[in-house]
Every structure is written in C-alpha cells, then in structure tokens.
Amino acid sequence: MNLVRSAYYAWLKTRPATEERQRSEDELAEEIREIHSTSRGAYGVPRVPAALGRTGKRISRKRAERIMRERDIRGITRRRRHRLTKSDTEAAPSPELVGRDFIVARPGVKLVSDITYLPALADWWCRATVIDLAAREVIGYAIADHHRAELVGDVMKMGAGRGALKPECSAHSDRASEYTSRE
Structure with a gap:
C-alpha cells in the first residue's frame, strides 16, 4: 500500500513539469503553423526545423514530425x-x-x-x-x-x-x- 501511495506522489510531483512541457509544445506548434501558412502549406517536416533554426529555435526533425503529426499539419507537394x-x-x-x-x-x-x-x-x-x-x-x-x-x-x-x-x-x-x- 505504501508503494502505491509513493508512486502517486511521485507522479504528482511531475505534473508541473509535464504541464510546462505541454505549454511550450503548444507555443512551438503555433510557430510551426505560422511557418506552414507562410509557405502556403508547402513546408513539411524537412523544412520546418530549418525555418525554426533560422529564427533561433533549435528543434529536431523527429520532434517536428511528431508535433506536426499530432496536430495534423502536412506539407503539400507541387511536383x-x-x-x-x-x-x-x-x-x-x-x-x-x-x-x-x-x-x-x-x-x-x-x-x-x-x-x-x-x-x-x-x-x-x-x-x-x-x-x-x-x-x-x-x-x-x-x-x-x-x-x-x-x-x-x-x-x-x-x-x-x-x-x-x-x-x-x-x-x-x-x-x-x-x-x-x-x-
């Protein structure tokens, strides 16, 4: 019983960090949406991290891919x-x-x-x-x-x-x- 109680309190201590991470990801998603709309929907996963890097924010390709996938942001191909x-x-x-x-x-x-x-x-x-x-x-x-x-x-x-x-x-x-x- 004591083990379950300590696991709960350990989880409870991580809540502020989790909420902060979610807030920063939401802000990042808004920047990604802005870059995506500025490119008229053409920028996809390869170009978004590069565009964010030009503004001073460093983000990995996989993180950009995950954020874009979760929020249904997709680049289009004009070829x-x-x-x-x-x-x-x-x-x-x-x-x-x-x-x-x-x-x-x-x-x-x-x-x-x-x-x-x-x-x-x-x-x-x-x-x-x-x-x-x-x-x-x-x-x-x-x-x-x-x-x-x-x-x-x-x-x-x-x-x-x-x-x-x-x-x-x-x-x-x-x-x-x-x-x-x-x-």
Missing part, C-alpha cells in the same frame, strides 16, 4: 508526377510467352524490354532498352524526348539487327501502350 506506364485498355492482351521464367540457357531466345524516364535539365527523356536474358546484356537501346511506339520499334530493330536472335525468340514487357501498338 508534377509522371505515370510510368499507361496501359492501352482497348488492346487485346498478348499471351504470356516468357511465363515469368527468366532463366535461359541459349542467347537470342528470350528478351525483356522496358522504358525508363530520365530527368534532364528542362524536361524528361525516355530511354528504352531490350535485354537478352541469357547473356544479361543490353542488345538494343534508344533515347528520345517522347515515349511513342517508334521508340520501342527502334529498340527492337536494333536488337534484331545484331543478328543473334533465334526464330523461336519471345519478348517480355509490361502492357504499356507503346508495346501494344500496331508498330
């Missing part, structure tokens, strides 16, 4: 998102010839292909590649400022132009519109 794959919903799906078996003994039998977006100074560039699974090497590639079907066609022609493809060769790719086009 333009690029969808990497735009499926052609009207195209008939081609059969899965590779069957997710990416191990091959002979070169020129199974190929995989994909398009990657590369950030440039002003815009994005598209790089298409075709890889021979047996040799694990790129046999065709092309870079362009568009991702139309001609890009994929050029890559496939380059891969076939090397002359190492077998008559039973099959190619695997995602079902993006470039790969399902007539070309």
